[in-house]
Amino acid sequence: MNSKVVFILLLLSVGVSLTLSSCKDLIEPDISNRQVVAEAPGDKLQTQNYSMNFWWDDLEDALQYRLQVVSPKFDSIPSLVLDTIIKGTKFSINLSPGYYQWHVRAENGSSKTAYSQAKSFTILQSSIKLQKVQLSTPANNFLTNQNSLSFSWSPLYGATQYHLEIDTANFADEKSIYYDKTISGQQINVTLSKDQVYQWRVMAINDTAQAQWSAINTFTYDRTPPAAVKQIAPGDKTTLNNPVSLQWNTVSTAVKYKLYVYKADGTTPYSSSFPMLLTATSYNFTTGSSGDTVYWKVTAIDAVGNEGPASDTRSFMIQ
Structure with a gap:
């Protein structure tokens, strides 16, 4: 085969590849015959941790995923615990002690997969000392120019109150915390006083014990406009x-x-x-x-x- 023929075949190959790529950009692929692989929590897991982390393998051409959690089983559902759309492949939530099943499916604008095979897990009742609150809003690295901000978190089984702390020095000095308040609910509005990077965390408590501190989320309050353009x-x-x-x-x-x-x-x-x-x-x-x-x-x-x-x-x- 001479070099001219090889060159022509190479051009044809590139052209086919580009055509297929262009078609994929114009026509959304059908994912209905594919399957999402659910990874964790594994089937028949038993744990004393109320915080459950769900994750699954990413599926090519999927735009989002629908995660469902029920109690106790999908074939007998007295309680639909969770039915939510997620853009990524991970999701965390605090659950009460009990027996659960979960599954997930992938979706795009024109098609969806079947749900993954249902997996079961059991959350055992334990001391609140082993648990952490899941923070909701503001999300980590949130930016705002509004001085009134709503803080919220998920409820924790066994908790009667929640201790919220907001700081500007990463909680280095417990005696000079910027904002420190204990409430019975899971939401509170706080008015901010100055442009600053803030950190916030929550601890659940009851009459006999304290939970662990939640993860620390950071947010920035900034109302200072940029300089004038020249x-x-x-x-x-x-x-x-x-x-x-x-x-x-x-x-x-x-x-x-x-x-x-x-x-x-x-x-x-x-x-x-x-x-x-x-x-x-x-x-x-x-x-x-x-x-x-x-x-x-x-x-x-x-x-x-x-x-x-x-x-x-x-x-x-x-x-």
Whole structure:
């Protein structure tokens, strides 16, 4: 086989591969004949830990998974304990002592698998001292610019109260905790006083014992907006040919920018596209007509959503 034929065959092979890949992008694969492999908890597990960690193998082309937990069995269900959609392949929840079964299936926009084979597990009653609360909201690494924040966690069997601590120094000094409160429920609103990275945790208690501290979640309260944007080009009151490149400086705390473009009155948006969110620090303005006067300004927006002060408003005329 000469080199020319080999080259042609190679091109055909690449073309088929690209075609199959393109078809897969356009047509969602059918996963109904596939099977999710459920890993943990294993069948017939017995444990004194009220915190149960479910996980399963990832299935290609799945977008989400439906996890169901019942008590005691799927063929006799007096209690549907959990029926939830999960994007990943792991989920944790605190359960009361009892007998349970669980299964999981994969789903995408057009199809779903059968449920995995049901697995059973038993949670044995034990001392609250061995247990931990599962934190719910705010999630770990949460960002907010709202000073009133709701804290919530799952109930723990045997607990009568919950001890919430919020700190800014990772609980290094128990005598100077930022917020310290014991309540009977599993939710409380707390007002934050300053921009800061915070940590929070919860301990369940009853009349005779204390549980272990939960995991520590971190969140950031930030209401400080980014600095004002400084425009680079074009200069103010210039006359230019289309397209016009609008350019501005990078603001250190910004993750995106909002570009405002106005008609000749300086207040009416030039089109329904504006204001426009951009991650770049430039934009090619191409929609103007000859003789149009265009005004523009830019603001910076940080990861929390704080919008900084606007740049100066500049204008240009299209040649």
